[in-house]
Amino acid sequence: MPIWLFIVVSVVKSAILLVVLLTAVAYTVWLERKVVGHMQNRWGPTRVGPFGLLQPAADGLKFLFKEDLTPPHVYKPLYIAAPMIAVIFALTSIAVIPFGNSVVIHGYTIPLQVTDVNVGLLLILGVTSIGVYGVALAGWSSNNKYSLLGGLRASAQMVSYEISLGLSLVGVLIMSGSFSLRHIVEAQQGHFWGFIPRWNIFHGQIVGFFCYLIAAYAETNRIPFDLPEAETELVAGYHTEYSAMKFAMFFMAEYANMITVACLATLLFLGGWNGPVFGPYPLQVILPVIWFAAKVFVFLFIYIWVRGTLPRFRYDQLMAFGWKFLLPVAICNLIATAVAVAW
Amino acid sequence: MVPLSYYLVLSAILFACGVTGFLIKRNIITIFMSIELMLNGVNLSFVAFAAQWHALSGQVFVFFVMVVAAAEAAVGLAVIIAIYRARETLNVDQVNLLKL
Amino acid sequence: MSIHLILFLFFGVAAVAGAVNLLAQSHPINSALSLIAVMAALAGEFLLLGAEFVAAIQVIVYAGAIMVLFVFVIMLLNAGVEERTKGSKVAIMFGIPGMLIGSVLVAWAVLHSYGNQQVFASVLEGTPSKIAMLLFHEFLLPFEVTSILILIAIMGAVVLASKPHAVQKRKEH
Numbered sequence: 001m002p003i004w005l006f007i008v009v010s011v012v013k014s015a016i017l018l019v020v021l022l023t024a025v026a027y028t029v030w031l032e033r034k035v036v037g038h039m040q041n042r043w044g045p046t047r048v049g050p051f052g053l054l055q056p057a058a059d060g061l062k063f064l065f066k067e068d069l070t071p072p073h074v075y076k077p078l079y080i081a082a083p084m085i086a087v088i089f090a091l092t093s094i095a096v097i098p099f100g101n102s103v104v105i106h107g108y109t110i111p112l113q114v115t116d117v118n119v120g121l122l123l124i125l126g127v128t129s130i131g132v133y134g135v136a137l138a139g140w141s142s143n144n145k146y147s148l149l150g151g152l153r154a155s156a157q158m159v160s161y162e163i164s165l166g167l168s169l170v171g172v173l174i175m176s177g178s179f180s181l182r183h184i185v186e187a188q189q190g191h192f193w194g195f196i197p198r199w200n201i202f203h204g205q206i207v208g209f210f211c212y213l214i215a216a217y218a219e220t221n222r223i224p225f226d227l228p229e230a231e232t233e234l235v236a237g238y239h240t241e242y243s244a245m246k247f248a249m250f251f252m253a254e255y256a257n258m259i260t261v262a263c264l265a266t267l268l269f270l271g272g273w274n275g276p277v278f279g280p281y282p283l284q285v286i287l288p289v290i291w292f293a294a295k296v297f298v299f300l301f302i303y304i305w306v307r308g309t310l311p312r313f314r315y316d317q318l319m320a321f322g323w324k325f326l327l328p329v330a331i332c333n334l335i336a337t338a339v340a341v342a343w
Numbered sequence: 344m345v346p347l348s349y350y351l352v353l354s355a356i357l358f359a360c361g362v363t364g365f366l367i368k369r370n371i372i373t374i375f376m377s378i379e380l381m382l383n384g385v386n387l388s389f390v391a392f393a394a395q396w397h398a399l400s401g402q403v404f405v406f407f408v409m410v411v412a413a414a415e416a417a418v419g420l421a422v423i424i425a426i427y428r429a430r431e432t433l434n435v436d437q438v439n440l441l442k443l
Numbered sequence: 444m445s446i447h448l449i450l451f452l453f454f455g456v457a458a459v460a461g462a463v464n465l466l467a468q469s470h471p472i473n474s475a476l477s478l479i480a481v482m483a484a485l486a487g488e489f490l491l492l493g494a495e496f497v498a499a500i501q502v503i504v505y506a507g508a509i510m511v512l513f514v515f516v517i518m519l520l521n522a523g524v525e526e527r528t529k530g531s532k533v534a535i536m537f538g539i540p541g542m543l544i545g546s547v548l549v550a551w552a553v554l555h556s557y558g559n560q561q562v563f564a565s566v567l568e569g570t571p572s573k574i575a576m577l578l579f580h581e582f583l584l585p586f587e588v589t590s591i592l593i594l595i596a597i598m599g600a601v602v603l604a605s606k607p608h609a610v611q612k613r614k615e616h
Binding site: 344345346347349350351352353355356357359360361362363364366367368369370372373375376377379380383386387390391393394399400402403405406407410412413414416417418420421422423424425427433434436 | 445447448451455458459462463465466471474475478481482485488489491492493494496497500501504505508509512513516517519520522525526527528530531534535538539542543545546549550553554557569573574577578581582585589592593595596597599600601602603604607
């Protein structure tokens with residue numbers, strides 16, 4: 001493929017992905033409000049559009065028109081940069097996530113992924129590590145003791161659970177033999193015993209899946225690990241002093257992180273886009289993407305379900321759980337997988 | 344195709360900036376960060392030579408340098424916290440008495 | 444003017460700008476952020492040299508963990524703007540010209556002794572599997588020794604940063 005065509009195709013793919021991701025973020029918020037509402041025996045948003053489906057648009061307009069207040073005592077450069085850092089790195093990791101097999105247009109094979117890097121999984125871990133700065137700098141630059149405490153707690157929590165997150169993924173790596181996300185999904189094709197699909201969750205990584213699930217909840221600051229941003233504890237934690245668009249950026253970053261984590265869980269543990277494929281050629285390209293989206297939706301639903309059900313951890317309970325329980329379990333999972341593969 | 348010496352000159356500039364920071368700065372945390380800058384400059388040298396001599400051991404050594412830098416940063420920052428608790432200052436010029 | 448040279452210059456200028464900014468800023472948090480920018484630029488340089496695993500590790504470990512530690516300590520200890528003492532003014536007067544002369548000498552020596560040896564982009568594939576083979580076969584002893592080193596560092600950091608026993612005893616009285 002000539003260089004200019006490659007660049008044009010990449011730009012088009014990035015633009016489509018960005019639009020899809022931002023819409024997905026908005027509708028994840030809607031989904032959360034509806035599901036949590038129904039769990040609490042109430043309706044959730046119903047007035048704006050049918051089933052409240054236009055509520056995210058109304059919220060977006062509200063954020064645009066709200067007064068963007070910058071308190072006088074903040075450290076301005078970092079105050080403005082911190083939400084941008086959070087959003088940029090939340091949206092970056094979508095670049096290496098594959099959504100399906102390749103599409104063949106006019107003789108050119110275009111993979112359904114912006115780039116397929118050899119070390120794709122490490123790149124996602126790296127971007128997650130850098131996302132901690134958005135939170136830490138927001139807490140510090142607000143010049144406010146509640147924000148500072150919330151920011152420090154949130155970043156310490158994210159850094160602690162990153163280790164368990166990484167270790168729970170190493171079991172999958174040992175079984176697939178590659179860091180490239182496309183190869184990991186391709187290693188999960190086929191069935192064993194005739195009808196059970198060869199997804200990693202059925203193929204021995206069930207403990208790894210639960211480690212990943214819990215570490216992901218802590219990494220994205222969601223209930224039961226959302227003490228750093230709990231309203232009743234720390235006056236909204238690290239985003240106390242933010243209003244309007246900057247607050248919307250933190251909100252978007254949190255939900256984009258949730259979606260990235262859900263996509264990663266689907267790729268690594270639930271078999272990615274593998275599923276029954278039939279029909280003519282356009283259907284053969286679209287069906288894997290639909291299977292991928294369905295699995296991501298299931299994972300997001302579990303996220304929201306846990307949010308509506310569990311109470312939150314206290315901070316020392318949270319840190320003790322991360323270091324004293326989850327990390328040893330992840331290491332044992334790694335050792336057991338290594339021993340099983342070596343035999 | 345970039346000549347090897349360009350990479351080495353970049354590494355030398357970063358190392359020189361690190362040494363300068365170590366000498367002129369008075370805040371103990373900034374001095375520590377200059378040490379990390381020196382280590383990064385050296386890492387670049389290692390990887391450049393690994394690419395030139397087609398020896399992957401250069402990159403493995405960078406891995407070890409990073410591990411040692413992590414251990415050193417952890418212990419060094421703990422020492423800095425202990426000094427701050429004892430002397431209430433982060434200025435190296437004022438940490439000049441053996442007894443408080 | 445190949446694309447390799449353009450990318451090298453882009454990342455190189457970013458790295459040097461970050462390093463000079465580290466020296467020029469007076470508040471440690473700005474220096475910390477410039478150092479993170481230097482590390483990101485160096486990760487780009489590593490990618491140009493074909494070291495993809497090392498570049499990823501640079502971002503995850505150095506920029507994502509070690510610098511987070513630095514930023515934490517700066518926030519916890521509430522480090523303020525640096526003061527200028529007599530010692531620092533003397534150091535600036537002698538140090539900066541000295542370092543400039545030193546680095547110019549080193550750069551001249553390097554440029555004249557290596558001739559025209561070129562490094563080609565990404566010829567050496569530093570994939571994780573190749574590095575793992577080296578790490579667990581030839582470099583197994585250093586690997587195990589560094590793991591013990593990290594254990595010692597963890598224990599040392601916890602002991603050094605905990606509150607001293609004298610304070611606890613005074614609280615009991």
